[in-house]
Amino acid sequence: xxxxxxxxxxxxxxxxxxxxxxxxxxxxxxxxxxxxxxxxxxxxxxxxxxxxxxxxxxxxxxxxxxxxxxxxxxxxxxxxxxxxxxxxxxxxxxxxxxxxxxxxxxxxxxxxxxxxxxxxxxx
Numbered sequence: 001x002x003x004x005x006x007x008x009x010x011x012x013x014x015x016x017x018x019x020x021x022x023x024x025x026x027x028x029x030x031x032x033x034x035x036x037x038x039x040x041x042x043x044x045x046x047x048x049x050x051x052x053x054x055x056x057x058x059x060x061x062x063x064x065x066x067x068x069x070x071x072x073x074x075x076x077x078x079x080x081x082x083x084x085x086x087x088x089x090x091x092x093x094x095x096x097x098x099x100x101x102x103x104x105x106x107x108x109x110x111x112x113x114x115x116x117x118x119x120x121x122x123x
Contacts, residue, residue, distance in 0.1 A: 017052050025049055029059045036061055044069075 011017040047059040060066035
């Protein structure tokens with residue numbers, strides 16, 4: 001029958017969410033390890049995920065690589081960081097702001113059209 005596309009949505013029942021997280025975490029770590037092996041000698045990989053309860057899970061290969069990675073990141077970007085980390089609420093707010101700006105621009109265009117039309121009626 002093959003794989004079917006499923007709708008991505010929040011799993012409301014906490015126990016189901018934790019089981020799903022655990023299975024997907026294991027799958028992600030397996031894929032990351034396979035990727036490292038297939039990438040060849042010298043490949044380094046680090047994956048950090050947080051459970052629904054907020055507990056961190058880390059895969060770092062070679063061992064100790066995560067500490068090295070964090071040190072390299074801080075040397076490159078400093079404490080300010082160079083990566084935006086969005087949560088769903090911030091992402092939705094950003095999308096809404098973009099839509100709002102688009103609507104404001106369209107209203108400005110329409111306002112200009114109305115003024116030109118009104119000037120044509122007066123003249």
